[in-house]
Amino acid sequence: MSETRAPQGDGGGGMPGGPGESMRLEVRDEEQGGLQTQEMNLNIGPQHPATHGVLRVVLDLDGERIARAEPVIGYMHRGFEKLAEHRDYRQIIALVNRHDWLSAFCNEIGVALAVETMMELEVPERAQWIRTLLCEWNRIMNHLMFVGSFGLELGALTPVFYAFREREEIQHLMESATGGRLHFTFCRVGGLKDDLPLGFLKASEQLVPVIRQRVQDYRDLLLGNEIFQARTSGVGKLPAEVALDYGVSGPALHATGVAEDARVTEPYAKYADVDVRVPTGETGDSYDRFRVLLDRIDASLDIVAQCLDNMPSGPVNVKLPKQVKAPEGAVYVRTENPLGQGGYYLVSDGKKYPWRLKMRTPSFSNISMLPYLLEGELLPNMIAILGSVYFVVGDIDR
């Protein structure tokens, strides 16, 4: 990690290095009080329990107060955008569900939508309903993960075990349909790989009230806890205009009171035919972000229930030409991924490979806002902030 001692007299110049390469001590006189204090340079990460992944935050600490914070990313950069230029659209679907490994299905659907828009394909009704249904299940799975990890970061050990218990039940559902646990690769251009297995809808229907009840348990366990409230309310307040300026989206944006959700404003799949509730907060602090996250699970459960009610029968796929080729041009498709707005800017030269596929990932923009929230905060508050600006490192670095 980061605690290699600096050679004596190191002024801190030179290139910034890898983890633990340089420790810079800044000595300056505080005007007020006349005490000479030294700022401590601390690397949180790239491997640190609070960053769940390889995010690195370089901090200058004055005591436990953060004077300067700088997220350093790229430790998981896998060049998906370059790889996508060397894959056909079928293969890209298997590629793009990997950057945000917690919301694979929601990512897949974006690329499929982009190609379908360009090809002007009509996707069968049933396929669209199933996409909506699986998207929401996937969203719940994603949110449960962060419910657990946020509790864990604040020192509550138990919610993470409960969250994984619930996740596992949804995981079984997704597995029965797609065969995958993490990277479902179930979406296809023009529809889906397969129809749902027998019993899937019934099992979904049974699971909805169970999860709903347990989300209520989380509310009681965490939101109702005085220590939790003391740790999160008023911490990391994000004003709406700053959030928009940075392109922050998802729960972090909704917590500021802006109910911008692609499922409502530009519905894709079957979101136009269901009632999508977008929970919002007021102050944009960590508490609101977490409350919005929990409420989003409830809202997603509502959508799941509506999908189950409206599920039509019919084919789940269209006959595609042997080679899927998007016509020349460019299109931007945005979807509401669990972590925020996912966008796919597809530039095609009419071949079976994209000329350029830009993946706009929510975590990237959300994390770029971090210095704004962190500077001036206490170190323990950093954890409450990092945990509530929900991010996946793969989603930042792609």
Place this chain on the structure above:
Amino acid sequence: MAAPELFMLSALVVGGAASLLVVTARNVVHAALFLVVALVSVAASFLWLGAEFLAWAQVLVYVGAVIVLILFGLMLTRAPIGPMAQHNENRKLAAIVAVALFALLTGLNVASFGGETIELRTTGAGQLGEVLYLQWAFPFVVLGFLLTVSLIGALVLARREEGEGPLPDPGPHEEIAAAREPAPTDATPIPGGPTPGREIGSR
């Protein structure tokens, strides 16, 4: 030599050696840790002399609180961890003064009590309390009052120096941040917030 005398002797030797190391150690944290040993040795001598309550009070107050505060202060103000050489130009002078003082006190003690035999008996907490609260009640209360006043005075002084809040004012950071990077010309101004652009190459 009987066991109790051996005990006393070892306490004195250990305490004396530790005291010497306190003043000769080149590392302040080491010095503080040797001070722990010295103070515990003193507590042991108290124990041998029958002042049981005093001995544990010594441990509770000096080891448990004073030394912890010293270490706390050292670590807080000398954040860069590691050995620090202590420079002091007056080592010789200090040694002379210390030896002279020791000689003076020893001489006075010998002159006052030399040859007297003291009967060692354990002073229980009960006896101590009786003496303190019956015989010396007034001075005890006055002393307590004095300590309270000084405590409050220290609090007042400390607060004035730090600003009003219990935590240092975050002002300087913002000023420095503002000086380091010019604010964007027309981004929505947020007081105290960092600006989008910053010199990253300098970290």
Place this chain on the structure above:
Amino acid sequence: MTPEELEDRFTDAFGDQVVDTVIAYGQLTVTLEPHVLVEAARMCKQDPELACTFFDFMSGVDLGEEGFAVVTHLYSPTHGHHVMLRAVAPGGRDDPRLPSLTPVYRGANWHEREAWDMFGVVFEGHPGLAPRLLTVENFEGWPLRKDFKLMTRLAKPWPGEKEPTPAQPAGEQQPGQAGDQGQEGASGGAGPSEKGAGADAGEQPTGEDRSRAASERAARAKAKAAEMRQRRAEQAAAAQRDAAGFATDPAPESHGDERDDGATGAATSDSDDERGRP
């Protein structure tokens, strides 16, 4: 506002400075002269009728010989409309430069750093593009440029049945990798045609070439696998000999060896052989 209305706003405000406007799939893309880019972004953000306060993303696009374009997507949460601002960086492929949008949008900071990291487009007025954001700090080259080759494709044949890679420009192709372009047939990595071709077209390998290359590769792989199997068998036999020679009770060990051999044999199944992995 509809894309058409937005288009009018831009043509009214910037007149000649609007190079091109495209409305496709209900989305407006406005190509502007670089020097009015910041002004246009400021108008998008501050004009109450536009109110594009949400900075969505910014990305470079390789245009081939023409250089690089940078697109910036802005969105208005209040009105629900999008604008895609596009500018072609002057300076061609050698020294692409564009003005920075960081004075207008804070979020542009990291996106511009990424675009610089990936395409080498320098944003003038950005508070600090270095160090590289996503690649390592001493990385050389601009990974998303079309002339930056995906080295894995050059160094190692694609393990699957069909080569997914579009043909590399001629002269850099590996033998045995030329074919397998699917039914489409190989073509140069030409850019979207209105932007001009990026790289030159490769030689068109015929269908025969391709099938011959594929069978050659399969044969090579099979030979290699057979060699491996033989070597392993020899090793196992040697181990057995050693065990028989020195161990007091060779029976269980040799038994173990046989099991091991079986296991590795199973691991090098046919599919692996065809992949020809060493």
Place this chain on the structure above:
Amino acid sequence: MESILTFDSLGFTLAVKLVAVVAFFLLAPLVVGYMEHKVLGDMQSRVGPYEAGIGPVKFGVGQLVADGAKFIQKEDIIPRAADKWVFAAAPAVALVPTLLILVVVPFGPGAWAENLDVGLFFALAASGVTVIGILMAGWASANKYSLMGGLRDAAQLIAYELPLVLAGAAVALQAGSLSLVDIVQAQGSASLLGLPVWFGIPQIAGLALFFVAAMAELNRPPFDMPIADSEIIFGHMTEYTGIRYAMFMLSEYAGMVVLSALAVVLFLGGWYIVPGTTWPYEQLGPAASALLGFGVTMGKIIILAFLMVWARATLPRLREDQLQTMAWMVLIPLALAQIVVVGVLEVVA
């Protein structure tokens, strides 16, 4: 009353007492640790340790023994930049005070090693020394996270030692003695408004803040900021491995036992079963009553330890400044008020 471990020969007595205390010191934490494993597992919808066993008894009872064996085998790593001697000595300095407290804790009639005149004072003084070991570890590791953990721990101790001592003082006031044995025996006949009660009822505030302060001193959640894994990795223990790390863990579990035992002795009637009466100890012989008393005390200790585990499973972590505020603004005034109330009652009664 004499300790039942007293024999004619002074040396033999000393040896027996030493063996008894050390054996208890090594075994009781295992019991509490096993309970923590299983209770946490149950509260978190999982099984907990299941396989490791001692002999035919499975259900994970041998897990901690196995862990201990593993720790002993592990390489003892001392960072190059560390202050070697201080680093090496720190775990022992943190561990020994806990052992010393056990010397004066009475577990049953006659079931103690030493009945000191100022036993309570001794126990509280010794418990304050533990933090020196932690500060040493934090400083000597040459690790910023360790340093911050050590600092947090010291700040926490300074804030919590005071309520701990004040709560103890109120008990001593009511019992009229600083001897832990006398305190227990005084509870055999204590009463409030004519009702037979232990000290924990009139001093319910004292009990609560003693328990809270004990958890804070042990770095148990929700007061585990000095070792908050999501913030500062593992505080002062970050650089420790193998047996030295195991010593820190042992001092945590032993601390749970010792401070729970103190709470039992001070507030919960020690080895007595029913408030207001010393039944059934008069009817029993010295050995039997010592054994029964030991069992009763251990039962009460385990209940308190269970509460600590329960808190760990339920509560998130406080922030350091919130903890300080709570200590100085709530607990210390409360403790002082408790002393005043008890003093007035003692004078009036």
